[in-house]
Amino acid sequence: xxxxxxxxxxxxxxxxxxxxxxxxxxxxxxxxxxxxxxxxxxxxxxxxxxxxxxxxxxxxxxxxxxxxxxxxxxxxxxxxxxxxxxxxxxxxxxxxxxxxxxxxxxxxxxxxxxxxxxxxxxxxxxxxxxxxxxxxxxxxxxxxxxxxxxxxxxxxxxxxxxxx
Amino acid sequence: xxxxxxxxxxxxxxxxxxxxxxxxxxxxxxxxxxxxxxxxxxxxxxxxxxxxxxxxxxxxxxxxxxxxxxxxxxxxxxxxxxxxxxxxxxxxxxxxxxxxxxxxxxxxxxxxxxxxxxxxxxxxxxxxxxxxxxxxxxxxxxxxxxxxxxxxxxxxxxxxxxxxxxxxxxxxxxxxxxxxxxxxxxxxxxxxxxxxxxxxxxxxxxxxxxxxxxxxxxxxxxxxxxxxxxxxxxxxxxxxxxxxxxxxxxxxxxxxxxxxxxxxxxxxxxxxxxxxxxxxxxxxxxxxxxxxxxxxxxxxxxxxxxxxxxxxxxxxxxxxxxxxxxxxxxxxxxxxxxxxxxxxxxxxxxxxxxxxxxxxxxxxx
Amino acid sequence: xxxxxxxxxxxxxxxxxxxxxxxxxxxxxxxxxxxxxxxxxxxxxxxxxxxxxxxxxxxxxxxxxxxxxxxxxxxxxxxxxxxxxxxxxxxxxxxxxxxxxxxxxxxxxxxxxxxxxxxxxxxxxxxxxxxxxxxxxxxxxxxxxxxxxxxxxxxxxxxxxxx
Ligand code: SF4
Numbered sequence: 001x002x003x004x005x006x007x008x009x010x011x012x013x014x015x016x017x018x019x020x021x022x023x024x025x026x027x028x029x030x031x032x033x034x035x036x037x038x039x040x041x042x043x044x045x046x047x048x049x050x051x052x053x054x055x056x057x058x059x060x061x062x063x064x065x066x067x068x069x070x071x072x073x074x075x076x077x078x079x080x081x082x083x084x085x086x087x088x089x090x091x092x093x094x095x096x097x098x099x100x101x102x103x104x105x106x107x108x109x110x111x112x113x114x115x116x117x118x119x120x121x122x123x124x125x126x127x128x129x130x131x132x133x134x135x136x137x138x139x140x141x142x143x144x145x146x147x148x149x150x151x152x153x154x155x156x157x158x159x160x161x162x163x164x
Numbered sequence: 165x166x167x168x169x170x171x172x173x174x175x176x177x178x179x180x181x182x183x184x185x186x187x188x189x190x191x192x193x194x195x196x197x198x199x200x201x202x203x204x205x206x207x208x209x210x211x212x213x214x215x216x217x218x219x220x221x222x223x224x225x226x227x228x229x230x231x232x233x234x235x236x237x238x239x240x241x242x243x244x245x246x247x248x249x250x251x252x253x254x255x256x257x258x259x260x261x262x263x264x265x266x267x268x269x270x271x272x273x274x275x276x277x278x279x280x281x282x283x284x285x286x287x288x289x290x291x292x293x294x295x296x297x298x299x300x301x302x303x304x305x306x307x308x309x310x311x312x313x314x315x316x317x318x319x320x321x322x323x324x325x326x327x328x329x330x331x332x333x334x335x336x337x338x339x340x341x342x343x344x345x346x347x348x349x350x351x352x353x354x355x356x357x358x359x360x361x362x363x364x365x366x367x368x369x370x371x372x373x374x375x376x377x378x379x380x381x382x383x384x385x386x387x388x389x390x391x392x393x394x395x396x397x398x399x400x401x402x403x404x405x406x407x408x409x410x411x412x413x414x415x416x417x418x419x420x421x422x423x424x425x426x427x428x429x430x431x432x433x434x435x436x437x438x439x440x441x442x443x444x445x446x447x448x449x450x451x452x453x454x455x456x457x458x459x460x461x462x463x464x465x466x467x468x469x470x471x472x473x474x475x476x477x478x479x480x481x482x483x484x485x486x487x488x489x490x491x492x493x494x495x496x497x498x499x500x501x502x503x504x505x506x507x508x509x510x511x512x513x514x515x516x517x518x519x520x521x522x523x524x525x526x527x528x529x
Numbered sequence: 530x531x532x533x534x535x536x537x538x539x540x541x542x543x544x545x546x547x548x549x550x551x552x553x554x555x556x557x558x559x560x561x562x563x564x565x566x567x568x569x570x571x572x573x574x575x576x577x578x579x580x581x582x583x584x585x586x587x588x589x590x591x592x593x594x595x596x597x598x599x600x601x602x603x604x605x606x607x608x609x610x611x612x613x614x615x616x617x618x619x620x621x622x623x624x625x626x627x628x629x630x631x632x633x634x635x636x637x638x639x640x641x642x643x644x645x646x647x648x649x650x651x652x653x654x655x656x657x658x659x660x661x662x663x664x665x666x667x668x669x670x671x672x673x674x675x676x677x678x679x680x681x682x683x684x685x686x687x688x689x690x691x692x
């Protein structure tokens with residue numbers, strides 16, 4: 001929300017518009033279809049028949065420029081880490097990152113001997129929601145996404161109060 | 165012109181980058197760049213005990229974890245000379261074949277997705293979920309199971325599994341017809357895949373291509389029949405091979421079709437295994453106290469859904485393996501891409517790539 | 530491995546086959562020098578016809594010892610198999626490439642090069658395959674040290690208290 005940021009004072013109109021904006025944004029965060037490893041299969045399973053991500057307003061986009069949320073689903077290696085960073089930079093503001101699975105959170109099972117594994121995607125991009133599990137069940141991913149939606153709903157983009 | 169596809173691209177099945185040299189629309193050279201998912205599997209093996217390696221084999225080919233476990237434990241058991249109980253063998257076969265169906269469903273579904281058919285993907289995932297339910301019932305995990313142990317299994321089958329498995333098979337068999345209607349004999353699908361990316365048998369063998377890709381080229385080579393391991397020699401099943409029903413032998417459609425037929429063969433095997441399985445038996449009976457194979461080495465291959473999955477294990481007599489090398493079938497399948505995709509259009513490259521059914525976790529390890 | 534293959538090979542390449550103590554062992558140790566000719570022979574001779582190369586494994590026997598490459602061959606026609614081992618010097622490991630005979634060796638050899646630094650002479654495109662091109666060191670050698678950083682990204686070292 002770069003253009004509108006700090007241009008307004010807190011009054012009754014702005015506050016309502018603010019609320020409306022964040023509500024609208026929270027119900028349709030489009031995610032970046034970007035699979036890395038085993039967790040990506042669970043992400044696909046979540047998006048497919050049984051769990052159906054679209055019912056909470058999340059739609060896969062293939063291009064980073066159209067996406068709001070990047071779900072880092074899987075092990076990030078050093079070779080890939082630089083690309084993940086670039087993809088993140090290509091996304092338009094406001095943008096959110098979800099670290100799905102223990103690999104994206106901390107390196108997971110590859111923590112100790114993985115000479116080529118990035119120990120947590122938060123070393124290269126800021127992360128909003130961490131989802132534990134190896135792999136997290138679709139329910140866990142859904143829960144994480146709902147948490148993210150809650151976070152977006154509490155944001156006040158015009159007056160820049162960050163959410164919970 | 166040089167075109168970069170990936171490492172992030174919806175149809176590259178993970179983090180694969182293709183450097184495509186094109187002449188207009190025609191591809192003149194493809195250089196696959198891999199390693200974006202290199203997770204140091206072999207280094208981990210040298211630092212962990214034999215039992216601890218099993219979860220890591222899960223994570224190599226995450227679509228067919230049971231088959232990976234299977235290959236590994238069979239290799240270690242042969243190195244140690246362990247005889248496993250009958251019941252364990254049958255349960256392993258059932259699990260491996262169920263996982264084969266699940267893996268093929270995913271492969272076919274995403275293949276449809278690559279070509280532009282979204283609906284079959286949803287249908288196939290719906291049925292795949294039912295297999296995952298069976299797995300979850302057995303060992304509590306949906307994707308990465310760590311179910312097969314050296315000398316046994318982590319759990320016995322739960323109460324009600326056999327009935328649930330029969331239920332699933334009865335449900336699944338008619339579904340295949342639905343897939344055929346939706347995708348296999350779909351006019352557009354045939355147009356996109358028939359006669360595209362023909363892989364001749366000699367080329368396939370020289371490139372070490374195995375599994376459904378090789379069988380699609382008309383070579384009836386299946387390790388379950390050729391070098392039977394476990395109890396595979398006790399089942400009746402056929403090896404489907406590509407016949408060029410809508411195009412020439414070894415094209416994308418043949419590779420796809422072989423996978424569809426293989427699912428039906430797997431159903432056959434599971435039915436027989438459920439029937440013949442001894443109802444009593446302790447799955448922990450043959451678990452060794454210490455997994456410590458004698459000095460020596462072994463190269464053992466098994467048939468995973470993608471082809472010959474080989475483990476080369478060198479033991480130095482310690483509880484930690486000295487060296488484990490995994491020969492993954494998808495690695496060789498991707499190797500042949502350059503050879504068969506030359507001269508085709510860019511859009512065909514993705515059709516060819518999808519038909520090879522690669523899993524990046526296994527290629528990069 | 531049947532005894533015949535050994536006999537055939539010994540007759541064709543008397544100098545290149547290393548004598549083994551136990552003749553029953555199911556592998557064959559050859560010297561690196563003539564490996565390409567042996568491989569061609571294995572592939573082309575009708576009664577051997579090893580048309581498929583299953584796997585190439587690199588082995589490091591420790592910082593004081595040698596490196597080794599192992600080839601697992603298989604014949605689709607005769608259904609026999611063979612394991613070839615080649616022992617290499619640690620300081621200058623070089624072995625002829627067989628990439629022209631079995632095309633699959635192209636990637637297998639690149640992988641072994643990537644992990645062990647074994648040079649396959651005659652390979653047309655010997656680059657790193659899994660690791661990035663600017664990576665330093667040979668990770669699967671036993672004396673490998675994990676680097677501290679890569680392009681400014683920290684690679685945390687093993688911390689024992691994390692156990
Ligand atoms: S957290 Fe587990 S399931 Fe997810 S990518 Fe890592 S190893 Fe795979």
